Amino acid sequence: MTTADSDLDRRQAAFQRWAPYFLLGLGTLLAAATAGRLIPLSNERQAQALGLVGTALVTQLWWTWSGRVHRGPNAISVTYYILRWAIGFALTILNGFFAFYVVAGYYDADELIPGRKRQRLALFACTLPIAGAQTGGFPLHGMTWVVFGGLVVANNVLLTVVKHFAEQQEARSQARADTITELEQAHKENAALQAQLLVQAREAGISDERRRLAAEIHDTIAQGLTGIIAQLQVVANTSDPKVISERVGQASELARHSLGEARRSVQNLAPAGLSDDGLPEALRKTVRQWSERTGVSAEFTLTGTAQHLHGEFAATLLRITQEALANVAKHAAATRVGVTLSFMDDEVTVDIRDDGKGFDPLAVPARSGTGGFGLDGMRARAERIAGSLTVEAEPGFGTAISAHVPLVLHA
Ligand SMILES: Nc1ncnc2c1ncn2[C@@H]1O[C@H](COP(=O)(O)OP(=O)(O)OP(=O)(O)O)[C@@H](O)[C@H]1O
Numbered sequence: 001m002t003t004a005d006s007d008l009d010r011r012q013a014a015f016q017r018w019a020p021y022f023l024l025g026l027g028t029l030l031a032a033a034t035a036g037r038l039i040p041l042s043n044e045r046q047a048q049a050l051g052l053v054g055t056a057l058v059t060q061l062w063w064t065w066s067g068r069v070h071r072g073p074n075a076i077s078v079t080y081y082i083l084r085w086a087i088g089f090a091l092t093i094l095n096g097f098f099a100f101y102v103v104a105g106y107y108d109a110d111e112l113i114p115g116r117k118r119q120r121l122a123l124f125a126c127t128l129p130i131a132g133a134q135t136g137g138f139p140l141h142g143m144t145w146v147v148f149g150g151l152v153v154a155n156n157v158l159l160t161v162v163k164h165f166a167e168q169q170e171a172r173s174q175a176r177a178d179t180i181t182e183l184e185q186a187h188k189e190n191a192a193l194q195a196q197l198l199v200q201a202r203e204a205g206i207s208d209e210r211r212r213l214a215a216e217i218h219d220t221i222a223q224g225l226t227g228i229i230a231q232l233q234v235v236a237n238t239s240d241p242k243v244i245s246e247r248v249g250q251a252s253e254l255a256r257h258s259l260g261e262a263r264r265s266v267q268n269l270a271p272a273g274l275s276d277d278g279l280p281e282a283l284r285k286t287v288r289q290w291s292e293r294t295g296v297s298a299e300f301t302l303t304g305t306a307q308h309l310h311g312e313f314a315a316t317l318l319r320i321t322q323e324a325l326a327n328v329a330k331h332a333a334a335t336r337v338g339v340t341l342s343f344m345d346d347e348v349t350v351d352i353r354d355d356g357k358g359f360d361p362l363a364v365p366a367r368s369g370t371g372g373f374g375l376d377g378m379r380a381r382a383e384r385i386a387g388s389l390t391v392e393a394e395p396g397f398g399t400a401i402s403a404h405v406p407l408v409l410h411a
């Protein structure tokens with residue numbers, strides 16, 4: 001409820017409390033002023049009127065006191081209403097001006113009488129003394145009964161029309177208040193939703209960044225260390241000084257390279273292979289170096305017309321190829337590897353095929369502390385730029401990994 005509403009309610013309550021006093025006073029004043037002149041009044045009837053005004057006053061004072069305690073509609077408020085109506089009616093019979101006092105019943109029937117039908121009946125009861133006064137006063141006789149009947153109907157029609165408009169107005173105000181409440185509610189819900197979305201977006205951002213960092217660490221440091229361990233294992237198992245110096249040289253070259261890549265990824269730079277060359281050249285070098293290091297024969301093929309790819313897209317394809325080759329060295333025991341880069345109308349693909357052991361892609365062991373991040377990382381990298389990764393492998397029949405990304409050119 002607004003301040004304006006409560007202000008209006010307070011004024012209405014004050015009006016209902018003091019209106020009967022005012023109307024009784026007005027009726028009494030007019031009756032006293034006209035007594036004996038407009039209406040011949042016997043001393044006895046004057047005394048009766050005085051007694052009734054006194055009773056009305058006492059009734060009003062009682063109600064003013066008790067009405068605050070017993071808020072209607074209840075038995076006490078109905079008693080008060082009937083009592084006031086009866087006194088008003090009796091006074092109106094003595095002098096028509098007292099009908100003013102009965103008018104009070106028009107204002108507070110809704111508050112004091114329970115139920116719409118009973119309220120209607122109460123209003124009808126009030127129209128009786130009022131129509132009587134309008135007819136010229138009680139007692140009625142002959143034709144005045146007909147006039148009285150007509151006035152009762154006229155008063156009730158008037159009341160019905162006024163009440164109808166008041167109710168319509170009330171319904172409109174209520175609808176407005178409901179709309180405001182709904183809007184306030186919607187606003188609150190919206191604010192809560194926005195806060196939730198913000199949290200979700202932040203969490204999504206955090207998890208996205210975590211995946212990106214994990215992939216970077218895997219593809220730079222972890223991959224490098226795996227290669228270094230492989231070289232050192234060869235060194236540990238040979239006494240040939242030529243092989244030892246060659247492998248140690250490769251191990252330190254790998255360490256240097258991985259360190260450089262890790263530094264570049266911390267600075268969010270493209271892989272070193274791409275800093276001087278385009279993707280085809282970078283892949284050609286990667287394949288050649290990998291083949292030299294592992295002793296496995298590997299061939300690079302380019303199909304389609306090479307284009308200058310957007311840095312992020314080129315980096316993704318290079319990283320995926322590096323991990324696929326690292327997996328061949330680590331798991332496949334292959335004799336031949338083929339890497340194909342294909343530029344098509346709207347996408348670029350890289351295929352890495354080996355003739356090694358193969359594996360069952362559906363039975364890949366769950367990620368553990370010692371590995372299992374490579375394939376997931378490749379897929380995550382491809383999906384980050386709206387691409388995809390497919391793995392075709394079968395135990396005994398080699399492995400084929402292909403990465404597809406949209407063709408997005410360097411700006
Ligand atoms: N070319 C391949 N030939 C044979 N098996 C492979 C090949 N590539 C992947 N796999 C199998 O798939 C598994 C998952 O590869 P993935 O790269 O996800 O993990 P990982 O290489 O074992 O560990 P990480 O890459 O995290 O160091 C490997 O353990 C291996 O069994």
Ligand SMILES: [Mg+2]
Nearest residue numbers: 326327374375
């Ligand atoms: Mg791997």
